[in-house]
Each structure stands twice: as C-alpha cells, then as structure tokens.
Amino acid sequence: MKRVEGVIFDWAGTTVDFGCIAPINAFIEIFKMVGIDITLEEAREPMGMLKRDHIKTILQMPRISKLWEKKYGKSFDEKDINKLYSKFEKILMESLSQYTDPIPYVLETVEFLREQGIKIGSTTGYTNNMMKIVVKGAKDKGYSPDFWVTPDTTKSYGRPYPYMIFRNMEALGLLTTWKVVKVGDTVADIKEGVNSGVWSVGVAVGSSQMGVNIEQFNSLSKEDKMNMVQKVKEVFLKAGADFVVENMSELPMLIEKINILIGEGKRPGI
Structure with a gap:
C-alpha cells in the first residue's frame, strides 16, 4: 500500500x-557552575544532539573556547567534558519529571x-x-x-x-x-x-x-x-x-x- x-x-x-526547557536550564547551570556564562542562544544551538555531544559542541564554540582557556589556562579536554556531563545528568535527572x-x-x-x-x-x-x-x-x-x-x-x-x-x-x-x-x-x-x-x-x-x-x-x-x-x-x-x-x-x-x-x-x- x-x-x-x-x-x-x-x-x-x-x-x-x-x-x-528542561535541558536548556541544565546546560546553562552546569557552565555557570564552572564559572562560564553561556547565552540562551548558545545553549540551544546544538539542541537535538546526544547530550554529551551537545556539551562538547558548546565548548567548541569560539567564544566559549576562549573563555575556557582564559579561565583555566588550557583548552578543554575529554575529562572536562565528562565532568560537565556528570553535572548535567544530575541536574537534569532531578528536574525531568516536571517537564x-x-x-x-x-x-x-x-x-x-x-x-x-x-x-x-x-x-x-x-x-x-x-x-x-x-x-x-x-x-x-x-x-x-x-x-x-x-x-x-x-x-x-x-x-x-x-x-x-x-x-x-x-x-x-x-x-x-x-x-x-x-x-x-x-x-x-x-x-x-x-x-x-x-x-x-x-x-x-x-x-x-x-x-x-x-x-x-x-x-x-x-x-x-x-x-x-x-x-x-x-x-x-x-x-x-x-x-x-x-x-x-x-x-x-x-x-x-x-x-x-x-x-x-x-x-x-x-
């Protein structure tokens, strides 16, 4: 047919x-926790991706990458992505049922x-x-x-x-x-x-x-x-x-x- x-x-x-709304709030919060403020637009740009890939994509954005290097004196690495993802998962899991x-x-x-x-x-x-x-x-x-x-x-x-x-x-x-x-x-x-x-x-x-x-x-x-x-x-x-x-x-x-x-x-x- x-x-x-x-x-x-x-x-x-x-x-x-x-x-x-649920993941956006979590993305903004985890970057704030490590001393970097990302915009709503930056948080949303990679939406739809696997969440770990989403975090990596934000870190690869030129503005965010420069802020990271300025704050930590080095480029981000896989360990940094894993730490951010761990924070993200905890925050999101606590709020998901509301969304x-x-x-x-x-x-x-x-x-x-x-x-x-x-x-x-x-x-x-x-x-x-x-x-x-x-x-x-x-x-x-x-x-x-x-x-x-x-x-x-x-x-x-x-x-x-x-x-x-x-x-x-x-x-x-x-x-x-x-x-x-x-x-x-x-x-x-x-x-x-x-x-x-x-x-x-x-x-x-x-x-x-x-x-x-x-x-x-x-x-x-x-x-x-x-x-x-x-x-x-x-x-x-x-x-x-x-x-x-x-x-x-x-x-x-x-x-x-x-x-x-x-x-x-x-x-x-x-």
Whole structure:
C-alpha cells in the first residue's frame, strides 16, 4: 500500500516539554557552575544532539573556547567534558519529571494517526535513564508511542546519524523509508530525517528552535507569533526539511498530502 505507515517523533520540544526547557536550564547551570556564562542562544544551538555531544559542541564554540582557556589556562579536554556531563545528568535527572506535559494537539494527532493504522515511533537526545522518567510522566498524561530508542542503543551515535530511526523501523516492522515520516523541533532532528531517507518534517510552535515557553508564546501578539513561526520554518527548510508544520494540528493534513505524493511516485528530498 502506497501510504505513510509510520511516524517517528522527537520528544522534548516536539511531543512534550513545550520549548524544550528542561535541558536548556541544565546546560546553562552546569557552565555557570564552572564559572562560564553561556547565552540562551548558545545553549540551544546544538539542541537535538546526544547530550554529551551537545556539551562538547558548546565548548567548541569560539567564544566559549576562549573563555575556557582564559579561565583555566588550557583548552578543554575529554575529562572536562565528562565532568560537565556528570553535572548535567544530575541536574537534569532531578528536574525531568516536571517537564513531561504533552504539547498542545499532540494527543489528538497521535490518536488520529493510530486510527489510520499508522505506527508511532520516537527518537531522542536523552539517555535510557533519562527517558525512563520522561516516558513514565508522558504516559501518565496520555502520550505513549509504540517504541522509543536512545543513542544508548546505537553505540552513542545520536543525531544527525540515522540509526535511531532505523531501529524504530526494525522494531515497528516498517519496510521502506519513503513510507516513514520523522517529526522534530531542531535542526539535528531535520538532518536525522534527511540522512535516513524518510520524510523530514519540522514543527515550529513549542520547538527548541523557537525558544520560548508556553506562557511566553501565549503572551505574544498574533503578528509576533507569525513572525516567530516563519523564522523557524526558514531555518528548518534551509536544513533540508521536506515540510514544516506550524503545530501538531496540521500533521494529519500533511500526512494526507504525503500519501498523495507517494502515490504519484514522489520520494523524500525530491
């Protein structure tokens, strides 16, 4: 049958934790603990990656790298990354349970997809231990995908590598990549989808890329909301997204559009 058979979602910033707040707070805090202030933008730039890789990427930023050398008289090394990650993991684990609320329209959209016989998978930049907390909290609030996988099970090859998507396809019995849709809220998510050959879809509202919590978003004027959404769409399309939806309520209609494209012989990235 020439139609979408599986949708693979990201977690924080896509299906739960509007604005992807939990990890951002932790990244800012661990750098503050070692005497370096990073900006919100710097903390968010590598979002979607394996968290240890995320920390390393921040350290490699020219401004942060210079601050580190000035403070410690040397370049950072693997031991420094490990120490920062250890601090990060402790802080995040203590706060994760507070950030498992489903993002608006997620529950209704997942229910619709399941009614269409579509399987629901998921990937993340969190570890297995982190996900145990997130999965339980989300399930208690109505969201539970058919499968979830972390970089712990792909030899720490997280995004933008495609292996977590392939693990989902294996577990869910999905045969071909062009019948699968990946939905995420970061550039790393988009590249994960592109590199795996599935339809790569970005979601704007609630995303880490947009970078605001739900109260901040709701307080914006209609014009400001439209401008923020447009900026996010431009970033995702530039990164290679096949499509970008404003929020999850638009996904069912997009799935129908992709079904038509599949029927016409179109494939992702073309």
